Amino acid sequence: MKLSAEARALQDRLGHTFRKPELLARALTHPSIASATRPSNQRLEFLGDRVLNLVIAEALFLHDRLADEGQLAPRYNVLVRKETCADVARQIDLGSALKLGRSEMMSGGRRKNALLGDAMEAVLAAIYLDGGLDAAKPIVLRLWGDRIEVADDQARDAKTALQEWAQARGMQPPRYIQTARSGPDHAPMFAICAKLENGAQETASAGSKRQAEQAAAQALLLRLESGESA
Known part of the structure; x- marks a missing residue:
């Protein structure tokens, strides 16, 4: 399968070359343009959320070995919430590669938090399915990097x-x-x-x-x- 120029550019920004490019294409397909032969990214979003949760939970656990559950949980919530996923998506200009229906494009879909956050999770799932956790984990840690360091400040009260x-x-x-x-x-x-x-x-x-x-x-x-x- 041949990716669009925008998807290829996103692939470069992600730092992962897909062996199965159809996974990335599906991750970038919003339900507003999906069809029977062109499935949306919703199933990938479900999986990507779990991949992100595991990587972030482990990163926080290892980052502060003295923190208890009550300290780790709010930091975790800050890092995996939809708004943070959307911020990461903007950081890599994921929106430019999204495939949207006309109504979503006209309503500014490429800038919407919910849409970008869902797509970011779907892309993580695509990377995981293409290369396993060994491929997905370093990308999450790189893209979320500095946010992990300051999560405690953002989560505090x-x-x-x-x-x-x-x-x-x-x-x-x-x-x-x-x-x-x-x-x-x-x-x-x-x-x-x-x-x-x-x-x-x-x-x-x-x-x-x-x-x-x-x-x-x-x-x-x-x-x-x-x-x-x-």
Whole structure:
């Protein structure tokens, strides 16, 4: 299979030459342009999320051998969330290689966090299927590199920072609303929505309510600060 010029350029930026280029082509195919003969990247996104989770969890475990689970979990949430995946995608200009339907292109799909984050995970899955963990792991560590070093700073008490942000603008403190719970009793997953009185909100999931609240607060802070700097 022959890749597009944009996909070949992305392949160079990734630092991985695909033995099966059809894997990369599928990872770059958004559902808006998929068909029976051109499958979307959604299944790859599912796998890539798990590949990223494993590599990042191991990297954090080895990076700080004295940190306990309560310290590692918020750092992990910062590094694997959709917004971070989207930032990495922008770093390598993944958006330029995406295959989108006309409606997505017209609505600025190449810049959307959710779309870029999903595609980044799909690309990681494609690398994993093409070359195994030995190929995927060094690419994740290189692309996420500096973020691993500063994850502790980014994860530290986002709830306090969000409350200070709201109070500085005359707003009431944010509310945290549990929107879902899944998984067995011994390994639950909580979805928490952090919401401000102006309607701004973000949702995140984690293995405890406290971790999910911190992750949701951090996601909302990032969006708010990005909006202010735009």
